[in-house]
Amino acid sequence: MRRSAILGTGFCVPDRVVTNDDLAGLMDTSDQWIRERTGIEERRWVTEGQTSVDLALPAARQALEAAGMQATDLDAIVFATSTPDHFCPGNGVYLQRALGAGHLPALDIRTQCSGFVFGLSVADAWVRAGQFERILLVGEEIQSTGMDLSTAGRHTAVIFADGAGAAVLGPVPEDEDRGILGFDLHTDGDYAEKLWVDAPGSMYHPRISEAQLARGAQWLQMDGRDVFRHAVTKMPESATAAVTAAGYTWADVNLLIPHQANLRISEAVQKSLKLRDDQVYNNIMRYGNTTSATIPIALDECVRSGRLKRGDLLVLTAFGSGFMWGSCVIRW
Ligand code: UT7
Numbered sequence: 001m002r003r004s005a006i007l008g009t010g011f012c013v014p015d016r017v018v019t020n021d022d023l024a025g026l027m028d029t030s031d032q033w034i035r036e037r038t039g040i041e042e043r044r045w046v047t048e049g050q051t052s053v054d055l056a057l058p059a060a061r062q063a064l065e066a067a068g069m070q071a072t073d074l075d076a077i078v079f080a081t082s083t084p085d086h087f088c089p090g091n092g093v094y095l096q097r098a099l100g101a102g103h104l105p106a107l108d109i110r111t112q113c114s115g116f117v118f119g120l121s122v123a124d125a126w127v128r129a130g131q132f133e134r135i136l137l138v139g140e141e142i143q144s145t146g147m148d149l150s151t152a153g154r155h156t157a158v159i160f161a162d163g164a165g166a167a168v169l170g171p172v173p174e175d176e177d178r179g180i181l182g183f184d185l186h187t188d189g190d191y192a193e194k195l196w197v198d199a200p201g202s203m204y205h206p207r208i209s210e211a212q213l214a215r216g217a218q219w220l221q222m223d224g225r226d227v228f229r230h231a232v233t234k235m236p237e238s239a240t241a242a243v244t245a246a247g248y249t250w251a252d253v254n255l256l257i258p259h260q261a262n263l264r265i266s267e268a269v270q271k272s273l274k275l276r277d278d279q280v281y282n283n284i285m286r287y288g289n290t291t292s293a294t295i296p297i298a299l300d301e302c303v304r305s306g307r308l309k310r311g312d313l314l315v316l317t318a319f320g321s322g323f324m325w326g327s328c329v330i331r332w
Contacts, residue, residue, distance in 0.1 A: 004170065080140070141293050188323045188324075196221055236317075
């Protein structure tokens, strides 16, 4: 059976830099607290009126250029986001319109921080099945408009941020010994309300009420300690399962890109897997936690800086809202 490979990558973050000191002007927090607890030094937030397409389109164009393709070469779009511009239709629709790629199918998937890994598994399966040949996968989020920027929301507002990363996938012959080797994917809905946005929701009529707005049901809510505790066990467990299933050990792995949730989480994952510094990539210091966009943004940085080279064994792992988590092994 043929394999799929990532043929090009790209990313885009908003121009607006928000420093820890900027946040300390909005809520009771400090640069020291944020650095010590999360590793984040600054992040990017959109300015009013910027849309998902404003971030996703430049990322997609970079990925297409790196793959040596035009938008019209694409057969499908998979758009991973937990923060769509509208309840419906999905962000993929707006990206399809902006790309000028013809009437190709555009599928939104909502698996939050694990969005890029789950999206990769959908795109990989389509390529391997022969249903679509060339697929644009985007992870994009605008989190800044959904956070309580008062002191009550400080445990989320200092972490989450905006950005987009993209990858173009296509088929490679199996004898080329490169491409996506396998996945490990999970969901545990028992923890659905540990990291969630309650409203607007279609179980309410109207979908959001004055009372809900007054109590902040529209803001991202997180039990940070519980998320942290699960992330540091599930990411190493899942990544190891994926590496083992692909027939390798951690000694064979050149690079792990963990979802950039919190630098302390990435460091705990690295420690539990006994990996060297050169085997793990982190960039949360500069971008914060951009949910489904963290992995493709980091991936593009690794590709363009030469940190990831042809033939390297790459592992991606993510954990987040749902809880949903998963990993992917790729021969680059
Ligand atoms: O993308 C995947 C999903 N998200 C994550 O993976 C995030 C996982 N969780 C975390 O990263 C951490 O739990 C946080 C960074 C959110 C919080 O760090 P923590 O070390 O778990 O702090 P905490 O929630 O236990 O709070 C410790 C103290 C509390 O004060 P008291 O009760 O000890 O007086 C908080 O009120 O720190 C306080 N606090 C803050 N202080 C200053 C919480 N947020 C802030 C803040 N600035 N931004």
